[in-house]
Amino acid sequence: MVVALLAISVGAAILSGLVTIYYDVPRQMGAQFRNYGANMILVSSGTDTEFDLDAVQDAVSLISGDELVGVTPYRYETVKIHDQPVVAAGTDMNGARTTSPYWHIEGEWPAEGQALVGKTEAEHLGLKVGSTFNVTYSGEGDEEVTDDFGTDMTVSGILETGGSEEDYIYISLDELEEIAGDGSLDIAEVSVSAVKESLNDYADRINNADLGVSARLVKRVTSSESSVLTKLQALVLIVTIVVLVLTMICVATTMTAVVTERRREIGLRKALGASDGSIIGEFMGEGVMLGIIGGILGAVLGFVFAQFISMNVFSSSISFRPLLLPVTVIVSVAVTGLACLSPVRSAIDVDPALVLKGE
Amino acid sequence: MSLLQLKNISKIYGELKALDDVSLEVENGEWLAIMGPSGSGKSTLMNIIGCMDKPSVGEVILDGRDIAKESDKGLTEIRREKIGLIFQQFHLVNYLTAVENVMVAQYYHSLPDEKEALEALERVGLADRAKHLPSQLSGGEQQRVCIARALINHPEIVLADEPTGNLDEANENIVIDIFKQLHNEGTTLIVVTHDPEVGEVAQRMIVLDHGKIKTDRVNPDFGK
Ligand SMILES: Nc1ncnc2c1ncn2[C@@H]1O[C@H](COP(=O)(O)OP(=O)(O)OP(=O)(O)O)[C@@H](O)[C@H]1O
Ligand SMILES: [Mg+2]
Numbered sequence: 001m002v003v004a005l006l007a008i009s010v011g012a013a014i015l016s017g018l019v020t021i022y023y024d025v026p027r028q029m030g031a032q033f034r035n036y037g038a039n040m041i042l043v044s045s046g047t048d049t050e051f052d053l054d055a056v057q058d059a060v061s062l063i064s065g066d067e068l069v070g071v072t073p074y075r076y077e078t079v080k081i082h083d084q085p086v087v088a089a090g091t092d093m094n095g096a097r098t099t100s101p102y103w104h105i106e107g108e109w110p111a112e113g114q115a116l117v118g119k120t121e122a123e124h125l126g127l128k129v130g131s132t133f134n135v136t137y138s139g140e141g142d143e144e145v146t147d148d149f150g151t152d153m154t155v156s157g158i159l160e161t162g163g164s165e166e167d168y169i170y171i172s173l174d175e176l177e178e179i180a181g182d183g184s185l186d187i188a189e190v191s192v193s194a195v196k197e198s199l200n201d202y203a204d205r206i207n208n209a210d211l212g213v214s215a216r217l218v219k220r221v222t223s224s225e226s227s228v229l230t231k232l233q234a235l236v237l238i239v240t241i242v243v244l245v246l247t248m249i250c251v252a253t254t255m256t257a258v259v260t261e262r263r264r265e266i267g268l269r270k271a272l273g274a275s276d277g278s279i280i281g282e283f284m285g286e287g288v289m290l291g292i293i294g295g296i297l298g299a300v301l302g303f304v305f306a307q308f309i310s311m312n313v314f315s316s317s318i319s320f321r322p323l324l325l326p327v328t329v330i331v332s333v334a335v336t337g338l339a340c341l342s343p344v345r346s347a348i349d350v351d352p353a354l355v356l357k358g359e
Numbered sequence: 360m361s362l363l364q365l366k367n368i369s370k371i372y373g374e375l376k377a378l379d380d381v382s383l384e385v386e387n388g389e390w391l392a393i394m395g396p397s398g399s400g401k402s403t404l405m406n407i408i409g410c411m412d413k414p415s416v417g418e419v420i421l422d423g424r425d426i427a428k429e430s431d432k433g434l435t436e437i438r439r440e441k442i443g444l445i446f447q448q449f450h451l452v453n454y455l456t457a458v459e460n461v462m463v464a465q466y467y468h469s470l471p472d473e474k475e476a477l478e479a480l481e482r483v484g485l486a487d488r489a490k491h492l493p494s495q496l497s498g499g500e501q502q503r504v505c506i507a508r509a510l511i512n513h514p515e516i517v518l519a520d521e522p523t524g525n526l527d528e529a530n531e532n533i534v535i536d537i538f539k540q541l542h543n544e545g546t547t548l549i550v551v552t553h554d555p556e557v558g559e560v561a562q563r564m565i566v567l568d569h570g571k572i573k574t575d576r577v578n579p580d581f582g583k
Contacts, residue, residue: 268450271411272508273439273467275432352438353411355450356402356520 004254005294008332011247012298015240016328017305022236024310024318026195026229038072038099038189038218040203045214053173056188059206059213067198069191070098075173077180080136081125088135089168090176099191103165107157110171114156118166122158131155137180151179190215196226244335251339255287259343263350270352283344284337291336295329302328360423362387362515362547363408368417369570370403377403378414379570385516390538390548392558395567401551402520404567408549409442409518410434422515439468443509447521449501451493457504458489461511468512479507483537499530506537510546517541519550523557535560 042059044051053073060071072095079088093109093116107129110116117127127133136150153175159165177183192199199217206215259266266279303320310318363385370378377400385391393401406412407419410426411434419426422441426434451460461476480489483503493501502522509517519538523531535557538548542562552558562581566574 264450265452268452269463269467270435271409271438271444272464273435275435275467278467351411353406355444355446355448356405356409356411 001254001258001290004251004290004336005297007247007250007254008290008294008336009297009301011243011335012295012328012332013301013305014243014298015331016299016302016324017309018236018240018243018302019324019327020303020306020318020321021309022233023321024306025232025236037102038070038191039199040190040192040215040217042188042190042206042213042215043186044184045207045212051184051186051212053185055211055213056185058211059188059209059215060190062205062209063190063192063202067192067194069193070095071188071190072096072099073173073185073188075176075183075185076168077137077176077183079179080138081133081169084125086121086125087168088176088179089170090173091170092173093170095189096170099189100161100165102161104160105157106160107155110156112172112175113153114171115153116157116159116170117155118168118170119158119160120166121169122155127155127158129155129157135179151175195229244331247332248335248339251287251290251336252342255283255340255343256346259283259347264354266347266350267352267354270350271355276348279348280344283347284340287336287340287344288333291333292329294336295332296325298332299325299328361385362389362422364418364420365407365414366418366420368407368414368419370400370407370412371415376570378407381417381567381570381572383565383572383575385547385549387515388542388545388547390542390562391550392561392564393549393551393567394553394555394558394564395573397553399567400570401567403570405518405520405549405551408516409444410437439512441515443512443514443517445502445505445509445517445519445522447524449493449498449505449525451501451504453493456490456492457485457496457500457507460493460504461508464508464511476507476511479511480504482510483507484533497530498525499527499533502526502530502534503537506534510541514546516547516549519548521551521553523552523554531557 042056056071056073060068072092075090077088077090078085080086096103097109105116108114117125122128125133132152132154134150134152153171159170171179192202194202196217203215203217206213269279303324306318310316361384363383365381365383368378368381369376379400381400381404393404395401403412407414407426408421410421410429413419413427413429413434417427421437424433424437426437429437451457452463455463458473458476458480461479462471462473465471465476477486477489480486480503483506485500485503485507488496488500488504493504496504502525506522509519523534526534531554538550539560542548548561550557550561558564559578559580561578563577564574565572565576
């Protein structure tokens, strides 16, 4: 009996634990994947509407607040530093921190009057953290400089990403405007913590909203995200089913042993006039009790187990799902009930006449 | 009409006729002993009278119902309502106390009633052992619990299969005394026994041999 209870508890624990993780993993993994950068980009859809911060804001407002990790606008202009053409990106530094968490900065994020300089460009221009430089803007082509004296800026940090970002310098949008005048945004990166389907959904909604903004998904990130998730969830599902089947076998074995052990008692009860119904009721009742107690125990254990895994793998805690308690109990009662079917059948097949057989 | 009528019954196991064309009538209030060598068919007969088995051939009329025609459910009901069983091995439920063992029979019959169960134990002289587990009782005491359980629902027939087979002389006499008391109260008693002393005190005795009734006689000394 204790063995059966243990089996049910463990089964229920794994069930509730894995289900908790099953539902929590997309969120957790999403947060993890968001470290690899934006999974949606917004560009101008080429209509008359200007692609500016307001347009971006309108587009982003279609995304649910708790799923939106960050949004970062970018405007690229070619400027001159020490007479060398350099691509300057005007952006929102706070946004960049959220959409590009993988950026590695030697030094500090820039404040006013400061710039983040890509590693390649810094080497090319001979700039170090703390160096100052003068930026001028020549407009399109090789025309005369609009502002003769240019703008002086300090290098707050060197940006290392291993990608094309190292070829640019990053300054705030306002400062780029001061240097190069008004201009529209080129792109906005959005990081959304959502599965592929709802990402697609958001993109469609933005594209259909006629905001002059078109949204595209960064395929590389989103599809690898969802394929990993699908595989993981399938794995969790299979493990859960296997564990439930094992639990059922264990309970069935124990109950069969109990019935065999109590054959004489069952025979006696039948000889005393116990109906099949009351024999079924008695053993099923025992099974259901086992299921309920095991289920409750398991649900609690499972939460601890899920919490432990979450803490170790994702280093974040998970919230208890109250609905999981009744679900776990119902599933364990169903599993024990199913497991009791054949032992109970053999219990009602016991011949009452065996009480008159000498042993 | 007799309480129990067996009309030409046989129980056939393959080649073996455990009972071979047995006819028997038992009157209400009669005390019958069934004797015979091992394998003569005594338990087979008990199983049929106790509604735990049906004959292969023949009719068994108990209180006007033919049990050969009853379903398993019907047999269960007759067992519950009309039969009290006493066993050689007592068959007490080992995790229940004496009084709870008596109440098991009440449970399947009607409603457990502890007061009534305690009175039944008192009748067999076990009032002070009511809260003991079977393992804490002697064989004789266990047999008396078994008798109390058989009597609790006021059955029409009390069947006992070797009730004294596992008891010493003193306890055997206690059981015989209880049987006498039951007989005086009008209970129909059918007792299977090897023991001549138990057979001799009955009102009537039949002897089985190879599934047939060899002797059927009324005890001339009965009641003396
Ligand atoms: N279920 C069965 N299947 C086959 N043969 C059986 C079965 N039950 C009893 N028998 C046979 O029927 C015969 C009568 O058995 P029964 O148990 O009635 O004897 P008995 O008179 O009670 O003997 P004992 O005094 O040893 O208890 C025996 O030969 C036995 O082997
Ligand atoms: Mg026998």
